[in-house]
Amino acid sequence: MRFNPTELSTSELALQTEVRQFLKTELAPGTHEPCLGMAARKDKPFSMKMAERGWVGMALPKAWGGSDRTAVDRFIVVEEMLRWGAPVGHHWVADRQTGSVILKFGTDEQRKRFLPAICRGELGFSIGMSEPDSGSDLASVSTKAERATGGWLINGTKIWTSGAHENDWFVCLLRTSSMEDGNKHAGLSQLLIDLQSDGLEISPIPFLDGSHHFNEVTFNDVFVPDENVVGDVGMGWHQNTTEMAYERGGPDRWLSPFSTIEQLLREAKDTPLEQSVQSLFGELIARYWGIRNLSLSVARLIDSGEAPTIESSLVKEMGTRFEQEVIEKLVQLIELEYSPDSHSLFERMLSQCIVTFPGNTIRGGTIEILRSVAAKGLQGLPV
Amino acid sequence: MTELIVDELITQTANRLFSEICSHEAIQNAETAGEAPEIWAAYTETGFPWISIDENLGGSGGTLLDALEVLRLIGYYAVPVPAAETGILGGWLLSEAGFQLPEGIVTVLPDQGPDLAIKVDGSQVSITGSAIRVPWARSAEIIAILFHDDGNNYVASVQASDCVITPMTNMAGEPRDTVRFDGVVSSYAEVSAAIDAQSFRLRGALSRVALMAGAIEKMSQLTVSYTNDRVQFGRPVARFQAVQQHLVWAAQDAALSRMAAESAGIEATRGNGAFETASAKLIANQAASRATKACHQAHGAMGMTQEYPLHHYSRRLWSWRKEYGGDAEWSQWIGQLAIAQGADGLYPLITGGSRVL
Numbered sequence: 001m002r003f004n005p006t007e008l009s010t011s012e013l014a015l016q017t018e019v020r021q022f023l024k025t026e027l028a029p030g031t032h033e034p035c036l037g038m039a040a041r042k043d044k045p046f047s048m049k050m051a052e053r054g055w056v057g058m059a060l061p062k063a064w065g066g067s068d069r070t071a072v073d074r075f076i077v078v079e080e081m082l083r084w085g086a087p088v089g090h091h092w093v094a095d096r097q098t099g100s101v102i103l104k105f106g107t108d109e110q111r112k113r114f115l116p117a118i119c120r121g122e123l124g125f126s127i128g129m130s131e132p133d134s135g136s137d138l139a140s141v142s143t144k145a146e147r148a149t150g151g152w153l154i155n156g157t158k159i160w161t162s163g164a165h166e167n168d169w170f171v172c173l174l175r176t177s178s179m180e181d182g183n184k185h186a187g188l189s190q191l192l193i194d195l196q197s198d199g200l201e202i203s204p205i206p207f208l209d210g211s212h213h214f215n216e217v218t219f220n221d222v223f224v225p226d227e228n229v230v231g232d233v234g235m236g237w238h239q240n241t242t243e244m245a246y247e248r249g250g251p252d253r254w255l256s257p258f259s260t261i262e263q264l265l266r267e268a269k270d271t272p273l274e275q276s277v278q279s280l281f282g283e284l285i286a287r288y289w290g291i292r293n294l295s296l297s298v299a300r301l302i303d304s305g306e307a308p309t310i311e312s313s314l315v316k317e318m319g320t321r322f323e324q325e326v327i328e329k330l331v332q333l334i335e336l337e338y339s340p341d342s343h344s345l346f347e348r349m350l351s352q353c354i355v356t357f358p359g360n361t362i363r364g365g366t367i368e369i370l371r372s373v374a375a376k377g378l379q380g381l382p383v
Numbered sequence: 384m385t386e387l388i389v390d391e392l393i394t395q396t397a398n399r400l401f402s403e404i405c406s407h408e409a410i411q412n413a414e415t416a417g418e419a420p421e422i423w424a425a426y427t428e429t430g431f432p433w434i435s436i437d438e439n440l441g442g443s444g445g446t447l448l449d450a451l452e453v454l455r456l457i458g459y460y461a462v463p464v465p466a467a468e469t470g471i472l473g474g475w476l477l478s479e480a481g482f483q484l485p486e487g488i489v490t491v492l493p494d495q496g497p498d499l500a501i502k503v504d505g506s507q508v509s510i511t512g513s514a515i516r517v518p519w520a521r522s523a524e525i526i527a528i529l530f531h532d533d534g535n536n537y538v539a540s541v542q543a544s545d546c547v548i549t550p551m552t553n554m555a556g557e558p559r560d561t562v563r564f565d566g567v568v569s570s571y572a573e574v575s576a577a578i579d580a581q582s583f584r585l586r587g588a589l590s591r592v593a594l595m596a597g598a599i600e601k602m603s604q605l606t607v608s609y610t611n612d613r614v615q616f617g618r619p620v621a622r623f624q625a626v627q628q629h630l631v632w633a634a635q636d637a638a639l640s641r642m643a644a645e646s647a648g649i650e651a652t653r654g655n656g657a658f659e660t661a662s663a664k665l666i667a668n669q670a671a672s673r674a675t676k677a678c679h680q681a682h683g684a685m686g687m688t689q690e691y692p693l694h695h696y697s698r699r700l701w702s703w704r705k706e707y708g709g710d711a712e713w714s715q716w717i718g719q720l721a722i723a724q725g726a727d728g729l730y731p732l733i734t735g736g737s738r739v740l
Contacts, residue, residue: 003641005649007649008734079734263726277718278714278715281717283665283710283714283717285721285732286661286663289646289658289659290663293643294642317631318635368624371628371631374627374631374634375621378607378630378631379607
C-alpha cells in the first residue's frame with residue numbers, strides 16, 4: 001500500500017478553472033439550492049450541458065464519444081461539482097462506473113449503443129446488486145437468469161435500487177448458474193436490463209423522511225436478449241469487484257457535507273465566529289486537505305493502470321466516517337434548533353445531512369465490509 | 384512546476400543503517416543512559432545530520448525534502464538522536480546566519496519564554512534567564528537561538544558548555560533539558576526578515592510531522608504483524624472484525640499523516656507551505672492520538688510491556704503531538720486563515736493551499 005503525493009499539472013489546473021467558471025455561470029451562489037454530494041437532484045438538462053463540455057464519461061475514449069481524459073481529470077470535475085452541490089444525479093452512476101464497465105468488459109456493439117449516449121448525458125443507470133436476502137454477503141445473490149431462446153429469463157427481486165423509477169437502464173448482478181461447491185463467486189454474470197421491460201415492476205421504498213429514492217425491483221419472467229450480457233457469462237463477480245474500485249475512494253465519499261460548511265460561513269457573514277467554531281473550521285479544512293490528497297493519489301494510481309482496491313477501500317471507509325464526524329461537530333458547536341423547513345438554507349441543509357448521512361457509511365458497501373477488504377489487503381491476503 | 388522527489392539512495396541508505404544500529408535494546412539503552420554516542424557517531428558518518436545545508440558552511444547539500452525523508456525514517460526506527468535539532472532546525476538557523484556548522488550536536492529553544500533576556504552589546508550578546516524542554520541540551524555543543532531586536536532577526540550561537548543544564552525528559556525518555564543562562568556571552572549574526580518566530584515554529588512543526596509519520600507507520604505495521612501471529616480461539620486475532628477495525632484505522636492514520644508530511648514537505652521545500660505545515664501538524668497530532676489507541680488495543684497486554692517495542696513509538700508520539708504546537712494552537716491558526724477566505728474561498732484553499740494565499 002502506498003499513497004504517493006501528487007500535484008495537478010498546468011493543464012489540469014486549467015480544467016479546474018474552467019469548471020469553476022462554468023459553475024459560477026450556471027449555478028450562481030444564491031440562485032440554486034445546493035445538493036449534498038452524489039445524492040444530488042436529477043437534472044437531465046444540466047447533465048447534458050456538462051456533457052457538451054465533455055465532462056460526462058470524460059475518461060472514455062473519443063472513439064466511443066468520450067474525451068480521452070484521465071481519472072484525475074474526472075476527479076477534478078467531480079470534486080468541483082460536489083463541492084458546489086451541483087445536480088449531478090442524472091448521469092452520476094453512468095459517469096462513475098457503468099461507462100467504464102461497458103468499455104472494459106462490453107462488446108463493441110454495446111459500446112456503440114451505450115457509450116456515446118452516456119457521454120451525451122442522456123442515459124441514467126441504476127445498479128442492481130443488493131437483494132432482500134443478500135446485502136453485505138453480495139455473492140449470495142439469488143435472482144436468477146435462466147437460458148431462453150436468444151436470451152435470458154429473469155426472476156427474483158433487487159432492493160435499495162436508487163432512482164429505478166427515473167432511470168433508463170439497470171446493470172444487474174445475477175445468478176446464471178447455480179453456486180458451485182465451495183465457490184459461491186462462480187455462476188454470476190452482469191446483465192444490462194431496460195427498466196421499461198415487460199414483467200419488471202418498480203415499487204417505491206420511502207426514505208425515512210418520506211422522500212423517494214429507493215425502490216424494490218421485481219422480475220417476473222423478464223426477457224433479456226443475449227446481446228445485453230456484459231462480459232463473459234460466469235465472470236460477474238470479477239467484473240463487479242473491478243467496478244467497485246471505481247466506485248470507492250473518490251470525492252463523493254468525503255465531499256457530501258462541504259456545501260453545508262460553505263453555507264454556514266456564507267450565512268455568518270460579518271458575525272464574528274466563536275473561538276470553538278474557528279477551531280472547528282481549522283480542523284475540518286486540515287482534514288479535508290489531507291483526505292483530498294489521499295483520494296487524488298488513488299485517481300493517479302488508476303491512471304497508472306493499477307486497480308487500487310485496498311487504497312480505495314481505506315479512503316472510502318475514512319471519508320464516509322469523516323462526513324458523519326463533520327455533521328456531528330457542527331451539531332455540537334452551533335447552538336440552534338435546526339429544522340427542515342427553516343428560512344435559513346444552512347439549517348435546511350444541516351437537517352438534510354442529519355437525516356441522510358447515516359446512509360453514507362452503508363451505501364456501496366458498508367464500512368464493516370470495507371474494513372474486512374482493507375484488513376485482508378494489509379495482511380497480504382487475497383481480497 | 385518541477386517535480387520534487389527524494390533521492391532514492393537516501394531512503395535505502397537510511398533504512399539499511401537504522402535497521403542495523405537501532406535495535407530494540409539499543410533504543411532502550413539510550414533511554415536509560417540519556418544519550419547514545421555510538422548511534423550518533425554512526426549517524427554522522429553518513430553526513431545525514433547536515434542534509435539541506437550549504438556545503439560551504441559544512442553542510443551536506445541536498446534539499447529540505449531529502450532531510451525530511453531522513454527524519455521520517457528516524458521516527459520509523461525511533462533512532463535516539465537529535466536529528467531535527469542538529470539539522471533542519473539548529474543547523475538551518477546557524478547556516479542562515481552564516482555560521483560554520485560545528486562538528487557536534489546543535490540544539491534549539493523550542494519555547495522561548497518571556498524570562499529569557501537577550502541583550503545586544505556590540506559584536507556580542509548577553510543572555511540571561513532559562514529555557515525548558517530543550518532537546519538533548521546535555522549532549523549539545525551549540526545552542527542556536529533565534530531572536531528579534533530592534534526590527535531585525537538574529538541568531539546567537541551559544542556554547543552549551545557556558546550554560547547550566549538540568550537533565551529532564553519527555554514521555555519517551557528523550558532528553559528535554561532545562562537550560563539556565565547566567566549572563567552567557569555569545570556571538571550572533573543577522574538573518575533575513577523571513578526567518579522569524581513563526582517560520583521557526585512552522586519548521587519545528589514540520590520536523591515533528593516527519594518524525595510522527597514514520598512512527599505511526601511503524602506502529603501500524605507492528606500491529607498488523609502482531610495480530611497475525613497472536614492466536615486466540617484457534618485463529619490469528621487479525622481475523623476478527625473487531626480487531627480488523629483497529630488495523631484499518633491505524634493504517635489510515637499512517638497513510639494520512641505520511642501524505643500530509645510529504646505534501647507539506649514539498650511546499651516547504653519550494654519555500655512556503657505554512658498552510659500545509661500547520662494542517663499536517665494538526666493531522667499528525669490527531670492521527671497520533673487515534674493510532675496509539677488503536678495499536679495498543681490490538682496488542683492487548685503485550686503492548687503495555689517494556690519488553691515489546693510498541694512503546695518506543697507510542698510514547699514518542701504522545702510527546703511529539705504536543706511539541707511545536709498541539710491541536711488547539713494549530714486548529715485556531717488554520718481556522719482563522721480559512722474563515723478569512725470567505726465561503727467561496729474555502730475549497731480553493733484546500734486545493735491550492737499556500738499558493739492561493
